[in-house]
Amino acid sequence: MSPDEPANSPPSVGALTSVFHVYRVERDDDEIRYIGEPLISPGNLSTEVGPLFARRGYDVSVTRRHGDGGPAPYALVAEPESVGIDGIPWGNIVMLVLTVATTLYAGTWWYYIDIAGDPLNLLRAWPFTAAVLGVLATHELGHYVMSRYHGVDASLPYFIPVPPPIGTMGAIIRMRGQIPSRKALFDIGVAGPLAGLAATIAVTVVGLHLDPIAVPEQALQAADEGASIKFNDPLLLTLLADLVGQPTDYPRGLAVNPVVFGGWVGMFVTFLNLIPVGQLDGGHILRAALGQRQETVAAAVPGVLFAMAGGLYFLTEYTQSTILWGIWGVIALVMVQAGSATPLREGSIGMKRLALAGLTFVLGALCFMPVPIEIVVP
Template sequence: MPPSDETPPSAEEFASVFDAYEVRREGERVLYVGESAIPIQQLERELWPLFRERGYELSVQRGYQRTDGIPISRGEYVLVAEPNSMELDGIPRTNLLLFVATIFSTTFAGAYFWYQVPLFEKPWLAVKAWPFVVAILGVLGVHELGHYVMSRYHNVQASLPYFIPLPTYIGSMGAVIKMEGKIPDRKALFDIGAAGPLAGLAATVVVTAIGLQLDPIPAQEAAVAQAETGVRFNHPPLLELIALATGATEQLEANTIHPVVFGGWVGMLVTLLNMLPVGQLDGGHILRAMVGKQQERIAAVVPAVLFGLAAYLLVVADGIDSVGIWTMWGLFAVGLAYAGPADPIDDSELGWKRTVLGVLTFVLAALCFTPIPVEIVELA
């Protein structure tokens, strides 16, 4: 149910901008069929505050089909008002199933790749990887919860985090939340966008600092000593700064580190990628809030920069092992830039305090960058 007034606006309240000659209900939705008296691009911005105050989300559609597929309108405009309920609709089964699946996939990744557990012989020993699981799920979960909490604060509908299991070195492809409501203004867009990377970075710093105080596990040291080649995850500047601040520089420079440190490394990579200023990534939200429509011009350059970096690694820097990462994200950035950013209803200026915080957030993200994150190296 709507959080405030349960009565939707009457057609007479906005007759000066929209001539609604039919009002009907479809479940909890209220449909206003009619014609707009102002340019349609302005209509939603004009009426959204009124419906928001009454506890409804508003969208403007050209034509409308009922849930049974029968059209009630073909050419007319329809205002579709839906209750803006911030309550969870029952048990989030999909979220829970994906979270449990991600626990299993990260446990497998930690046990098999990092703790060298003989899973086929003694699968119960996989529980040894619990620190790795907590580190990975911690940095990913705190990042998404930052978005979720700030969405709730601004009364914007959003789902709980969806974790994505994948049994690789990390055990997950990350986590996402679905933004289901419109963004009221630039401040809300900025707060929701920045909360994720800032919260995630805070968790990343904690996880990394703890991991650097732990000794490498014997099974991993033995595996590295016996292998001729291995995967090396190179250190971004932020990781080196944390090691310097905690007196763990020598351990970081050694061939092996505790798997918990890798959880921090993952948090830095996730932050960096999410802060690309394109589309509806966190960086896209933040930059859109900071500079307005100019964000789209900057976003158009991002794919070229990523493709250029991939070409540089391939041709000049002998970083072929990381070429695929930047090529894939270049392609991803093309799609995101084409789709465009989230547009707030109120596009007023952001204000200097949040702008400064936005610049700081991009600086922190830059400290998570290393041109060759991953490479295959000779260990002998």
């Protein structure tokens, strides 16, 4: 850097000469595009130049240019880092606070806590909130850590608040720029489900050892006289309960501790994320494992989901699950059309990663429930 060059200015063309031959530089407001050709493997380019741009306060991504007719097939796209106002990620914080509030409120349903007389009773539902958000945060931080490890710019998690009975739709992170290689794509994709599943198992085992909840007589009478919601157990939850010698069903008047439901949420989220299509974690893992052949498998996924919805509709009375899998069939169809992530560098991920991919999908299958939720009518 020249002594006269401001510390927060973008890198000069000369600073990139060892790794990237620049034909021209384009500016669009705060975005700067270095158009040119890599002098090293494109898959390694973002890792090489990332620290240089980061020191100047810029995020950088590598993009492939198509159809412009020029000799420069790549672009380094630099944008000023944006972590919030005054360096604080306020968007992430606000979403987290809202989700803590909605999950606390959802927890009052499961603990049968009355907040009408004292709103601060809401805080008594903290174990449920800690279980649900702990599982979701661990899942997303798995993606975040591996994204940073491979030099892919990623945001902190954004939690999504919704009304009870769960209080959240999960969390997401945003990744900017292309993923350098199939190995990086695999590592980023698999880290979330495996980290989240480890947290899910821990939360479930803890919850199974906690005392059951006493169900008030009013709630029992309401269930006797009207419809109630039942959450069915996946095989993994049943196996964990058998392993630790704890029940998941209790006699009338008692219910399993709500912390166990936090584990249930983690298992359900794990299965949905591992559906092998599009930008879901399962889509990333399959794309990394099979390369472009993944498209053949992904194309069959919507049909499988629609067939499952149809089977439940014609062969059972589980209308809610019919709607659920029908909706996911539509989502999968849209994701197939949108396509999967495309890494800059192709190449085999190796037998160890392939074995880990298989193990991850097996664990995801243990979290599967054909009828996750059912409405019980007396």
